[in-house]
Amino acid sequence: MNPAPSVIIFTVLSGLGFGMLFWLGLGQAETGGMIGFWLFAMAFILSGGGLLASTFHLGNPQRFWRAFSQWQTSWLSREAILAVAALGLMGLFGLRQVFFAQDWVWLGRAGAGLSLLTVLATAMIYSQLKTVPRWNQPGTVVLFILLALAGGALITAQAGLAAGLFGLAGLAQLWVWYRGGQRFAEAGSTLASATGLGGRGQLRLFEPPHTGRNYLLDEMVYRIGRKHALRLRVIALLGMSILPAAIMLASGAGLLAGGAGLLAAGLAGAVHLIGVFAARWLFFAEAEHVVGLYYGRHS
Amino acid sequence: MTQLPPASDKKLGLVIDLDICVGCHACVISCKGWNTENYGAPLSDMDAYGENPVGSFLNRVHSFEIELEDGPAQNVHFPKSCLHCETAPCVTVCPTGASYKRAEDGIVLVNEEACIGCGLCAWACPYGAREMDQAEGVMKKCTLCVDRIYNENLAAEDQIPACVRSCPTGARHFGDFGDPNSAVSQLVAEREAVDLMPEQGTKPVNKYLLPRIKDRWLDQPEAGDVLPVVAEEPEGFLKWLDKALEKL
Ligand code: SF4
Ligand code: SF4
Numbered sequence: 434m435n436p437a438p439s440v441i442i443f444t445v446l447s448g449l450g451f452g453m454l455f456w457l458g459l460g461q462a463e464t465g466g467m468i469g470f471w472l473f474a475m476a477f478i479l480s481g482g483g484l485l486a487s488t489f490h491l492g493n494p495q496r497f498w499r500a501f502s503q504w505q506t507s508w509l510s511r512e513a514i515l516a517v518a519a520l521g522l523m524g525l526f527g528l529r530q531v532f533f534a535q536d537w538v539w540l541g542r543a544g545a546g547l548s549l550l551t552v553l554a555t556a557m558i559y560s561q562l563k564t565v566p567r568w569n570q571p572g573t574v575v576l577f578i579l580l581a582l583a584g585g586a587l588i589t590a591q592a593g594l595a596a597g598l599f600g601l602a603g604l605a606q607l608w609v610w611y612r613g614g615q616r617f618a619e620a621g622s623t624l625a626s627a628t629g630l631g632g633r634g635q636l637r638l639f640e641p642p643h644t645g646r647n648y649l650l651d652e653m654v655y656r657i658g659r660k661h662a663l664r665l666r667v668i669a670l671l672g673m674s675i676l677p678a679a680i681m682l683a684s685g686a687g688l689l690a691g692g693a694g695l696l697a698a699g700l701a702g703a704v705h706l707i708g709v710f711a712a713r714w715l716f717f718a719e720a721e722h723v724v725g726l727y728y729g730r731h732s
Numbered sequence: 733m734t735q736l737p738p739a740s741d742k743k744l745g746l747v748i749d750l751d752i753c754v755g756c757h758a759c760v761i762s763c764k765g766w767n768t769e770n771y772g773a774p775l776s777d778m779d780a781y782g783e784n785p786v787g788s789f790l791n792r793v794h795s796f797e798i799e800l801e802d803g804p805a806q807n808v809h810f811p812k813s814c815l816h817c818e819t820a821p822c823v824t825v826c827p828t829g830a831s832y833k834r835a836e837d838g839i840v841l842v843n844e845e846a847c848i849g850c851g852l853c854a855w856a857c858p859y860g861a862r863e864m865d866q867a868e869g870v871m872k873k874c875t876l877c878v879d880r881i882y883n884e885n886l887a888a889e890d891q892i893p894a895c896v897r898s899c900p901t902g903a904r905h906f907g908d909f910g911d912p913n914s915a916v917s918q919l920v921a922e923r924e925a926v927d928l929m930p931e932q933g934t935k936p937v938n939k940y941l942l943p944r945i946k947d948r949w950l951d952q953p954e955a956g957d958v959l960p961v962v963a964e965e966p967e968g969f970l971k972w973l974d975k976a977l978e979k980l
Contacts, residue, residue: 434855492849493868499828499846503734509852510827521913563932564858621931622858628796628810629926629940630750637746641805642760642792645785648863652851723929724860727794727812 434565436717439489444555445709447483447516450476451548452585454523458545460538461611462589464530472589473527477520480548484516494701508561512554519547552581559716566579566616567720570611579605579667580673580709587677587702592685593708596678599705606712610666617721617731627726638729653722665711672708678702734826736819737835743910744837744876745937746896747919751901751944752830755795755809759895763791763813763874766894770879772844776867788863790814790874791895803948811904812876813895814861815928815936816840822853822862822873831871838910838937839878844870858932886916909937 453476456462463469488494499602501517503510529535556577559568583598624638625631680701682696725731768775791813793880798806807978816833820840823831823971830847833840842853849869854862867944877893880886890897896904907916916939919925923940 466847490851491852492864492871493847496828496848499830500848500850503827503829506734506824507852509825509850513827557950558825558852561825564856578746585891605944622929624796626929626931627858628808629928629942630798632798634805636797637797638794638888639797640755640795642794642812643774643789646855647786648788648866649860652854652864653860722855722857723932725857 434650434720434722435655436714437490439486441713442711443483443487445483445575445706445713446479448552448581449584449588449702449706449709450478450480450483451516451551451584452581453588454480454548454585455545455582456585456589456591458523458526458541458543458548458674459535460541461586461591461690464527465534466531469527469531471532473523477524477527480516480551484657508557509553512551512705513546515547515551515554519551521545538674549578549581550663552578563620564723565720566620566622566723567613568716569620570612570616571604572612576602576605576609582725583677584702584705584709587698587705590698592681592698595701598683598684599674599678599681603678604690605668606670606674613719620661621721622723624726624727624729627723638727641693641728650728653717654725655720656730657718662715665715669708669712669715670705672706673712674708676708677705680704716717733782734823734829734831736823736833738969739818740838741837742837742908743816743818743834743937744839744881744907745909745916745939746813746876746893747905747916747925747939747941748811749903749905749919749923749941750808750810751900751903752901753793753809753811755793755807756792756900757797758898759811759904760789760791760793762894762898764789765941766876766877766880767872770841772876773865773868773870775872776865778866781973786866788865789870790861790863790872792860803946806943806946811895812859812861812928814840814857814876815863815934815938816876817857818935818937820842821856821858821859821932821934825852825856826864827852837908839876839890840873841875842871842873843879844868847871858929858934859936876906 457464457472457476462472488497491613500510504514522540524539526543526544529537538688556574560573560683563569579598579602583595586595586598624636680697684697721731748812764775775788779785791811794810796808796810816838820833823833828846828848830843831853847870849864850926851864853871862871867870881891883891896906905919907914909917920939924942929937
């Protein structure tokens, strides 16, 4: 699939933002006064900014409001509704916390729940697609949620928890890559099933329908070099999981106190973000859509 | 609404006969011609006369080759457009309700006024039957010529999809699969008919008739029979040359 920058930026940043909102809603961080203000502001910029980025790839963004209507069947519609609901509740919760130092525990919990459900809905948009077998596995959802929780825990200064979640996210990522490699064969779509011409002899594409590119090829039939992919996987895993986990473990164990601790957390955050961007780029670029079969791919 | 309607009695669709399609692309062109002037936004071409032309089409013809064990290789021309699936995944993923399946005849359409151009329906379709129009930013797909088949202003013989009307070999048939006595249902019953990618669970309405098994070489000639060795031993000038070369 086409690794479009707007979608990569959207899923990474909004995931992180909603992860933060989750912890803020549960009261797991300092939420009063200036610190609280900046934490809430950051969470809103990440989640809201991500949502805004996602409208950049729409053909007719001015009609976005229509996307709130089909929650009964569409995960994209559910995501839109959940995101707005989560931002609304958490906005109210944040205002009361930051400016009035008042706590409505139930409001925060509800907001936290909706924030996590938003991440789940985002992941389901991809995971539900039978046409992209690599995404069509439960691991996709687990990974998106763990990444949101881990990044959120880091920014809300929960060092030990963040380290554990970084580790889990890394394991989930390894599992998703492993299963992802098997999913296309498991799904069972081949050139033979795509054309109904199986069982007669060796099949191959003789001539494509068009000699130039088209929307389908640009959007869904992508190819990346194996070596390149492997290198990126290493970068992704180190960045999103191993390095930040190590840094947070060290800082959680009290090895890095005061200013050094803050610096370390900043570094862990930056490294983590780079890792998640690399992983998300691969998530799209490596995903094979079954329509590629009609163009002689994957056979 | 992107909820699928209850299964309709009427299931309009196409049967495509892979046995006789010659791959002339007449259906591709007539489809583009009709649909660029009628239902919804025109089917745009970008950079049509430039280096990198690209455009929206609702029907495309692929060609495949089958290498047979016991006969000459066979080419199969393979037209592909929306199959108007009964459990259309492209419909249920749509966030706006723009994508829908008609309860009355099963045709899958896009309401372009409501489409935000998110492209998710194109991702959900296994067959590559949907293309985003690059000029309008809305999703385009086969309408089964809904603006022809019920159009009383057209002559009776024109009240069929443009692709079916224009096919010079009669490889395309239009009809109601819900009616077991319709011509298309009969064709499907008589010939070897298949669904594309049944494992995707889309239950396509459109069917494909497989090419018939073609003639076989009765006694498949060995290469040696076709090109017999002219002479075992060289003679005359060749014999002299052969010897001269051996001495070198
Ligand atoms: S062929 Fe594709 S676009 Fe047409 S109904 Fe089936 S899934 Fe939808
Ligand atoms: S591109 Fe249009 S029709 Fe397709 S899912 Fe998005 S809003 Fe619906």
